[in-house]
Amino acid sequence: MKKLINDPARYVDEMLEGLVAAFPGLSLGGESGRCVARAQPARDGKVGIATGGGSGHLPLFTGYVGEGLLDACAVGNVFEGPSVQSCIDAIKAADRGAGVLCLYGNYGGDRMNFDMAGEMASADGIECATVLGADDVASAAPDEAEKRRGVAGIVFLYKIAGAAAEAGRDLSEVAGVVRRAAENTRSIGVALSPCRVPTASEPNFRIGDDEMEVGMGIHGEPGISRAALATADAVADIMYERLAAELPLRPGARVAALVNGLGATPLEELLIVWRQIARRLGQAEVTPVTPMIGNYVTSMEMAGASLSLMVLDEELEALMAAPASCPFWTVSP
Amino acid sequence: MKKLINDPARYVDEMLEGLVAAFPGLSLGGESGRCVARAQPARDGKVGIATGGGSGHLPLFTGYVGEGLLDACAVGNVFEGPSVQSCIDAIKAADRGAGVLCLYGNYGGDRMNFDMAGEMASADGIECATVLGADDVASAAPDEAEKRRGVAGIVFLYKIAGAAAEAGRDLSEVAGVVRRAAENTRSIGVALSPCRVPTASEPNFRIGDDEMEVGMGIHGEPGISRAALATADAVADIMYERLAAELPLRPGARVAALVNGLGATPLEELLIVWRQIARRLGQAEVTPVTPMIGNYVTSMEMAGASLSLMVLDEELEALMAAPASCPFWTVSP
Numbered sequence: 001m002k003k004l005i006n007d008p009a010r011y012v013d014e015m016l017e018g019l020v021a022a023f024p025g026l027s028l029g030g031e032s033g034r035c036v037a038r039a040q041p042a043r044d045g046k047v048g049i050a051t052g053g054g055s056g057h058l059p060l061f062t063g064y065v066g067e068g069l070l071d072a073c074a075v076g077n078v079f080e081g082p083s084v085q086s087c088i089d090a091i092k093a094a095d096r097g098a099g100v101l102c103l104y105g106n107y108g109g110d111r112m113n114f115d116m117a118g119e120m121a122s123a124d125g126i127e128c129a130t131v132l133g134a135d136d137v138a139s140a141a142p143d144e145a146e147k148r149r150g151v152a153g154i155v156f157l158y159k160i161a162g163a164a165a166e167a168g169r170d171l172s173e174v175a176g177v178v179r180r181a182a183e184n185t186r187s188i189g190v191a192l193s194p195c196r197v198p199t200a201s202e203p204n205f206r207i208g209d210d211e212m213e214v215g216m217g218i219h220g221e222p223g224i225s226r227a228a229l230a231t232a233d234a235v236a237d238i239m240y241e242r243l244a245a246e247l248p249l250r251p252g253a254r255v256a257a258l259v260n261g262l263g264a265t266p267l268e269e270l271l272i273v274w275r276q277i278a279r280r281l282g283q284a285e286v287t288p289v290t291p292m293i294g295n296y297v298t299s300m301e302m303a304g305a306s307l308s309l310m311v312l313d314e315e316l317e318a319l320m321a322a323p324a325s326c327p328f329w330t331v332s333p
Numbered sequence: 334m335k336k337l338i339n340d341p342a343r344y345v346d347e348m349l350e351g352l353v354a355a356f357p358g359l360s361l362g363g364e365s366g367r368c369v370a371r372a373q374p375a376r377d378g379k380v381g382i383a384t385g386g387g388s389g390h391l392p393l394f395t396g397y398v399g400e401g402l403l404d405a406c407a408v409g410n411v412f413e414g415p416s417v418q419s420c421i422d423a424i425k426a427a428d429r430g431a432g433v434l435c436l437y438g439n440y441g442g443d444r445m446n447f448d449m450a451g452e453m454a455s456a457d458g459i460e461c462a463t464v465l466g467a468d469d470v471a472s473a474a475p476d477e478a479e480k481r482r483g484v485a486g487i488v489f490l491y492k493i494a495g496a497a498a499e500a501g502r503d504l505s506e507v508a509g510v511v512r513r514a515a516e517n518t519r520s521i522g523v524a525l526s527p528c529r530v531p532t533a534s535e536p537n538f539r540i541g542d543d544e545m546e547v548g549m550g551i552h553g554e555p556g557i558s559r560a561a562l563a564t565a566d567a568v569a570d571i572m573y574e575r576l577a578a579e580l581p582l583r584p585g586a587r588v589a590a591l592v593n594g595l596g597a598t599p600l601e602e603l604l605i606v607w608r609q610i611a612r613r614l615g616q617a618e619v620t621p622v623t624p625m626i627g628n629y630v631t632s633m634e635m636a637g638a639s640l641s642l643m644v645l646d647e648e649l650e651a652l653m654a655a656p657a658s659c660p661f662w663t664v665s666p
Contacts (some may be wrong), residue, residue, distance in 0.1 A: 004568055014605045015602075017608045018605050063600075229335055266596055268633065270351075272344070275348075275351035293660075295600070303597075328600075
C-alpha cells in the first residue's frame with residue numbers, strides 16, 4: 001500500500017486542487033473551501049442536487065458533479081463525513097431557487113451534519129429535502145433497513161435525481177422518484193484486501209491471503225461472513241442471490257446493474273464477475289439495461305468488487321438513459 | 334494479489350465473454366475467436382483501424398473499440414501478443430474497402446504476427462499500413478527510438494486514427510497524421526508494486542516496500558532506475574522532466590495529457606500527481622487540453638502511474654476533440 005502522495009495531512013486538499021485543475025467544469029470553493037460545484041451553475045429554477053461524504057472513494061462523491069447529475073458536493077477528510085460548513089456550502093451552491101435535494105449515504109456523521117446544514121439553509125429560505133442511500137444489504141437485516149449503509153447504489157440515485165431535476169420537476173417530485181429508486185436498489189460487496197488511510201500507519205483491517213470478507217463496507221466495516229476466497233462465479237452467485245432475495249427480479253423485469261471495483265481489482269476480473277451475473281439474470285429472464293462495469297465507488301487501493309441492482313420501471317429507465325456528463329462518467333443521448 | 338477469477342487458463346476467454354455480455358456494441362468472433370469488433374461495422378469506404386496486443390491491460394487494447402476509435406482488436410493471452418490468426422481476423426473485421434491501419438505497440442511478437450497477417454491480408458486485396466506506438470522514453474535512448482516500447486500514449490494515437498478515419502480521409506492520410514501524432518507523443522511510468530499473471534504463482538517482479546521503479550514497462554520490464562519511493566510531486570517532476578527533454582514544450586504550446594493509473598493506484602493519487610504536472614506545464618506556459626486522469630492502460634493490479642504528453646498542432650487538437658465512444662471512454666461533441 002505504497003502511496004503517491006506528498007503530505008498525508010494535505011491529501012484531500014491536494015486531490016481537490018488536482019481535480020479542479022484537470023476539469024474546468026468543476027469549481028472548488030465555499031466558506032469551508034471543501035465544496036465542489038459546477039463551474040457553470042445550472043439554470044435558475046432547477047432543483048439542486050447536493051451530496052457529500054468522506055474522501056477516498058473517487059469517483060464517489062465529488063466526481064459525479066456535472067450536467068444531468070449533481071450540482072455540488074461537500075467533501076470530508078478520508079473516510080470522515082463533511083463538516084457542517086461544507087454541507088451548507090454544497091446546499092447553497094446547489095440552490096437555483098427551486099429547493100435542494102440532499103442525497104447522501106446513510107452514515108451517522110453525514111446525517112447529523114447535513115441535517116444541521118439543512119435547517120440553517122431552510123432558515124435562509126432554501127427548501128431542502130433528503131433521501132439517503134442505504135442500499136447495502138449486508139449492513140443490517142431487511143426489517144432494520146433504516147440502519148443500512150450506503151454503498152455503490154447511490155450512483156444510480158445520483159443519475160435519477162440529476163435527470164429528474166434537469167427535466168424540470170419540482171423538489172417533491174424529484175425526491176419522490178429518487179425515493180422510489182432507492183427502494184428498488186440493493187448492493188453487496190466482497191473485499192479481498194484492505195486499504196490504508198494516508199494519515200495512518202496500518203491498513204484499515206487484516207485479512208488472510210486465502211480469505212474474503214462478504215458484505216464489507218467501503219470503509220472496512222465488518223460484513224456478514226469471512227470465508228475462503230471463492231471463484232469469481234461463486235462470488236457472483238453469492239452477491240446475486242443476496243440481492244435477488246430482496247428485489248422483485250421477476251421474468252420480464254428490467255434492471256440497472258453495476259459491477260463496481262473497490263480500487264485495486266482489475267477490470268478484467270470485474271468482467272469475469274459480470275459474465276456470471278449476466279447468466280444469472282438471463283436464467284431469471286431479467287434484462288440488464290446498459291450495465292456499468294468499472295471503478296465507480298472505491299476504497300482507495302482496496303481489492304474487491306460489489307454488485308448493485310436497481311429494478312426499473314418505465315420512468316426510472318428513461319431517467320437512467322437521459323444524457324449526463326461528469327469527469328468520470330458520460331451517458332450519451 | 335488475490336484474484337476474482339475462475340480457471341486461470343480461461344481468464345482471457347471469460348473476460349471477453351463478460352465484455353460482450355456487458356457491451357452490445359461489441360462483438361466477439363473471427364476464426365481465432367479472439368477478435369473483438371464493432372457489432373455494427375462502420376460505413377463502407379471508411380479506413381479501418383485495427384489493433385491488438387496481450388491481455389491484462391484493460392481498457393487497453395480491446396476496450397477502445399467503438400465509434401471514432403478502433404474498428405477491431407486482436408486479443409492475446411495475458412502479456413502475450415495476439416496470434417497471427419487473430420491479427421488476420423482483426424484486419425478483416427476492420428476492412429470496409431478502403432484499407433486498414435494496423436496500429437499497435439512496438440513489441441517483437443506483435444510486430445511479427447501483424448506483419449505476417451498484413452501480408453496475407455494484402456494477398457486478399459486488403460491494403461494495410463502500419464504505425465507503431467513506441468512512446469516509452471525509458472525503454473531506449475532517443476537515438477534508438479525504434480527500439481522503444483509502446484505504453485499509454487497509444488490511446489492518443491487511437492483517438493487520432495479513429496477521428497481521421499471517421500472524417501473520411503484515405504489510408505495514407507490517416508497513417509500520415511497518426512505518424513505525426515506518434516512523433517509528438519512521449520510517455521514514462523513509475524511502478525510501485527508488481528502484478529501476477531493469472532497462470533503464474535509468483536508476482537512478475539520484486540520490489541522493496543520503500544522503492545519505486547522509474548520507467549518500468551507495463552509487463553514489468555526493467556526501467557531506468559530503482560529509487561527510494563519519492564513524494565507525488567517529486568515523481569511528477571521526474572516524469573515531466575524526462576518528457577520535456579524530448580518534446581518541444583515551448584511557451585504557447587498546447588498538449589494532450591494523460592495521467593494514467595497502472596491498476597491499483599487510487600484516482601485521488603493520480604489527481605495529486607496531475608496537480609504538479611499542471612503546475613509544471615503552467616510554469617512552461619504550456620496549455621493542457623482536456624487532460625485525461627484515470628486507468629486507461631493498466632497492468633492488472635500493478636500500483637503506479639504514467640504520464641503521456643502529445644504536443645498538438647491545430648489538426649491534432651481537432652482530431653482529439655472529435656466525438657468518440659467506446660465502453661470505457663467517451664468524448665462528447
